Amino acid sequence: MEEMMRYGIVGVGMMGREHVANLAHLRSEGVVLTCIADPHPPSLDLTLDLARSLGLPSPQVVEAAKQRPEILVQVGLEYRYMPPVAKLIKVVKSGTLGHVKMVAIREHRFPFLVKVNNWNRFNINSGGTLVEKCCHFFDLMRLFAGANPVRVMASGAIDVNHKDEVYDGKVPDIIDNAYVIVEFDNGSRGMLDLCMFAEGSRNEQEISVVGDIGKGEAFVPESIVRVGMRKTGRDGVTTIKPEDERIKYDGLHHGSSYLEHLNFLAAIRGQGSSGPPVNLHDGLLSVAIGVAGQLSIEKGCFVTIEEVVSMTKTKSI
Ligand SMILES: NC(=O)c1ccc[n+]([C@@H]2O[C@H](COP(=O)([O-])OP(=O)(O)OC[C@H]3O[C@@H](n4cnc5c(N)ncnc54)[C@H](O)[C@@H]3O)[C@@H](O)[C@H]2O)c1
Incomplete structure (x- = not known):
């Protein structure tokens, strides 16, 4: 047994x-x-x-x-497992699109939910919107680009949400919209378009990956993937509706955290690849890109990942 x-x-x-x-x-x-x-x-x-x-x-x-307060550590970047995203990852990794040059991720959604003691309203608690919320997208950019981030440039602000909220005399300081550009060490680039006052959107996430021979797109929650080649143009674009029959519980993330658990279990039992599917290095870099984005907004210039990672090392010493 x-x-x-x-x-x-x-x-x-x-x-x-x-x-x-x-x-x-x-x-x-x-x-x-x-x-x-x-x-x-x-x-x-x-x-x-x-x-x-x-x-x-x-x-x-x-x-x-x-x-027995034992703890299992896992980096919870479950967007990788959403069926349309997982399908797009497969398409990209199969080489169908050629060498990936551009990854654009748009998240247009509702504002941050209310959390226990309102921790998510302040950068000091969460690291900021680009860290807490957007690490998922930076992780996906790395996966699609098949490369590591070099530097980040961002512009963002708190323009619409939370301005009339006050907690212990303080107004929230988290940004609610941003554009973030990420440059990777293989020459590819990513762009995040985040808007958290966009309830009137059909999809919450729209992902576009363009290689030198083709383009792939994923839409969540419509759960659609589109793939087209430069050679065959618009008429050749195919639409796929990926489903994963293993999902027994959709939860708040379209079944992705269920699949994340399945993958994690398989890894622990030695049935998958070595180690947890999303390792600590993946987690660190997804957060480092977010930190670089936050710093870039503050400073108004590019921020290197090296700068961010060395800051972390200095702080931990
Ligand atoms: N992966 C995702 O898609 C996703 C989605 C939502 C939230 N999150 C992340 O999950 C984390 C929790 O978010 P949430 O939405 O559940 O927030 P939440 O406010 O609903 O819950 C946080 C819980 O942690 C408890 N807590 C605080 N300090 C603690 C401590 N030292 N020891 C034990 N418990 C402690 C709080 O009392 C609270 O019950 C955050 O880091 C958030 O960014 C991830």
Whole structure:
């Protein structure tokens, strides 16, 4: 019999609870939640309610949480697993588009949700919008470009959202729109177009990858991928509707965190590639691009990734 895989979750707010729900749907994979930790009693209560509604043995969870606070570390860049994004990654990696030259990602969506103690309203807590929210897109840019970032130039501001909010006498300082340009070490470039007051959008994410022989696009949540070649032009563009039958729980991210868990389990059990599918280096660089973007907005000039990474090293010393 396969060994049970025991999970601990630190922080059971909105995202932590999405993981709890995913784990409930992964019971047949030999998964059990043994520990949760959170200093905010309402988060614990909501999680226990959720666990009960999903039939998870939540009294045992609390007991286990007290006794064995073990933690599993995983970088949660689950946008890679959204079916249309995963399909586009496959198309790009197959070489169909040739050498990738440009990656444009547009996220046009609703404003930031309200979070526990409103931590996400201030750069000091989250690192800023380009770090907290956009690390996913910078991770995807790296994947599509097949390269590492060199420098970042960004322009952004808080123009519409949160201006009438006040917390302990302070008005939020997080940006709600930005353009970010990322240059990679193989000569390719990425561009993020972020707008968080764009509820009137059909899609939340529109991704375009252009190589020297073709172009691929992915649309979320329409879940559509389009692929076309320069040779065959507009008439040759094909539309694919990718689906993943393995998904048993859609959650808030179109089933991607469910697939992320499946991949993680496979990696732990030695059934996948070596190590977690998204490793700490991937996580570090996705965040470093976000930090460089935030700094670039402040300074009004390009910021190198080297500068950001060396700042981190200096701080940790
Ligand atoms: N991967 C994604 O797509 C995605 C989506 C949403 C949020 N997130 C990330 O997930 C994290 C949590 O976001 P959320 O939406 O769940 O926020 P949230 O405010 O809903 O929940 C955060 C929880 O963490 C708890 N917490 C704070 N400090 C803690 C500590 N020291 N030990 C244990 N628990 C602690 C809080 O009490 C709260 O219950 C953030 O880093 C956010 O950027 C990721």
